[in-house]
Amino acid sequence: MPLILDRNHVLDVYAEAAGRKWVIPAFNAENLTTTEAILSAAMEYGAGTGQPDIPVTIGITNLYSHRSQSVYYTHTRLWDIGLKLFLSDIEVLTAPGSPFEKLRVMIHLDHVQWDADKPLLEWDMNRFSMIMYDASSLPLDDNIEFTARFVENFGSKIVIEGACDEIVDATGDVRSELTTPAQAEKYLGQTGVDLIVANLGTEHRASAADLKYHGDLARKISSITGPKLVLHGTSSVSKEQITGLFDDGIVKVNIWTTLERDSSPVLFEDMVRNASGVAGIEKTEHMVEKGLLGRNAGRHSQASLSHYTTTYRQEIIFNEMKRIVAGYFDLWYK
Numbered sequence: 001m002p003l004i005l006d007r008n009h010v011l012d013v014y015a016e017a018a019g020r021k022w023v024i025p026a027f028n029a030e031n032l033t034t035t036e037a038i039l040s041a042a043m044e045y046g047a048g049t050g051q052p053d054i055p056v057t058i059g060i061t062n063l064y065s066h067r068s069q070s071v072y073y074t075h076t077r078l079w080d081i082g083l084k085l086f087l088s089d090i091e092v093l094t095a096p097g098s099p100f101e102k103l104r105v106m107i108h109l110d111h112v113q114w115d116a117d118k119p120l121l122e123w124d125m126n127r128f129s130m131i132m133y134d135a136s137s138l139p140l141d142d143n144i145e146f147t148a149r150f151v152e153n154f155g156s157k158i159v160i161e162g163a164c165d166e167i168v169d170a171t172g173d174v175r176s177e178l179t180t181p182a183q184a185e186k187y188l189g190q191t192g193v194d195l196i197v198a199n200l201g202t203e204h205r206a207s208a209a210d211l212k213y214h215g216d217l218a219r220k221i222s223s224i225t226g227p228k229l230v231l232h233g234t235s236s237v238s239k240e241q242i243t244g245l246f247d248d249g250i251v252k253v254n255i256w257t258t259l260e261r262d263s264s265p266v267l268f269e270d271m272v273r274n275a276s277g278v279a280g281i282e283k284t285e286h287m288v289e290k291g292l293l294g295r296n297a298g299r300h301s302q303a304s305l306s307h308y309t310t311t312y313r314q315e316i317i318f319n320e321m322k323r324i325v326a327g328y329f330d331l332w333y334k
Contacts, residue, residue: 058105161252179221253332281300
C-alpha cells in the first residue's frame with residue numbers, strides 16, 4: 001500500500017483507530033536497522049492477528065537539540081542527507097514487491113523546532129504524514145503565536161501536532177510542571193492544531209521506566225479538548241501504567257528511548273558470552289587479566305565472521321527492537 005501522506009487519509013486512519021479503541025504508536029528511528037525492525041514487527045504482528053494492513057508510524061527528529069536523529073542517520077552528520085536517506089529507506093521498503101507493502105505506513109516529522117529548523121520548512125512538507133511543531137521552550141503565549149502561524153501555513157495539507165508544554169530531558173536538572181486543563185484548552189483553541197502534546201508526568205530519554213504517568217490529568221484535559229492527546233516520553237513509565245490510554249483520551253504515543261536503551265544490554269550480554277568470537281582469544285584473555293571481563297566470558301573460540309561483523313551486532317539489535325515494538329502493538333492494538 002502506498003505511504004499514507006494525505007491529510008484526510010491520515011485523519012481517516014485515526015478515525016478508524018478510535019472506532020476500534022486503538023492508540024497509534026509512533027516509533028522514531030535514527031538508523032536503517034531501527035526502521036526495518038519497526039516495519040518487520042508490524043508486518044509479523046499484523047499477519048499473526050489477521051490484520052496485514054495495520055497502521056504504523058515511523059518518526060524522526062531533525063535539529064532537535066536533545067537528539068537530532070536525522071544527523072545520526074548518516075555518518076556525514078549532515079541533517080539534510082540523513083533526512084533524505086530516512087525518507088528514501090521508507091519509500092523503498094514500502095514500495096510494491098516489498099515484504100512490507102501491505103502495511104499502512106505514516107511518516108512523522110518530530111519536534112520541528114521553531115528556530116533551528118527554519119531551513120527544513122523550505123522542503124516539500126507533503127513528504128510527511130504529520131508534523132509535531134515544537135515551540136514549547138517559549139513562554140505559552142509566544143508558543144501559541146508561533147504554532148498558530150505554523151498551522152496557518154501548513155495545516156490545510158498536513159496533520160499537525162503541537163506541544164503545549166515542554167517534555168524535559170530526564171538526563172538534565174530541569175523539571176517542568178504538569179499541563180493544566182486550562183492551559184491545554186487555551187493552546188488548542190488558539191493554535192488550531194489537530195493533536196496536542198501535554199506534560200503528563202513523563203520525560204524524554206529516561207534511563208529507566210520509573211516515572212508516574214498522570215492518567216487522571218489526561219482524562220480531565222481530554223474531557224475539555226476531546227480525544228486529541230499525544231503522549232511523549234513513554235519510555236519513562238512502566239507498561240502497567242499505560243494499558244488504558246485510549247480511555248484517557250490519548251490517540252497517539254511517541255516511542256524511541258526504550259528501543260535503544262533496552263536492546264543495548266541484550267547485545268552486550270551476547271558479546272560477552274561470545275567474547276573470543278568477537279575479539280579473538282588473545283584480546284579476550286587480556287581483558288580478563290585486566291579485570292574488564294570476568295572468568296565466565298566466552299573465550300574458547302577464534303574470532304569469526306559470525307561474531308565480529310557489523311551484521312552480527314545489527315541482527316541482535318534488530319531482533320530485540322522487533323520484540324519491543326511488538327509488545328507495544330499488543331498493548332494498544334487489541
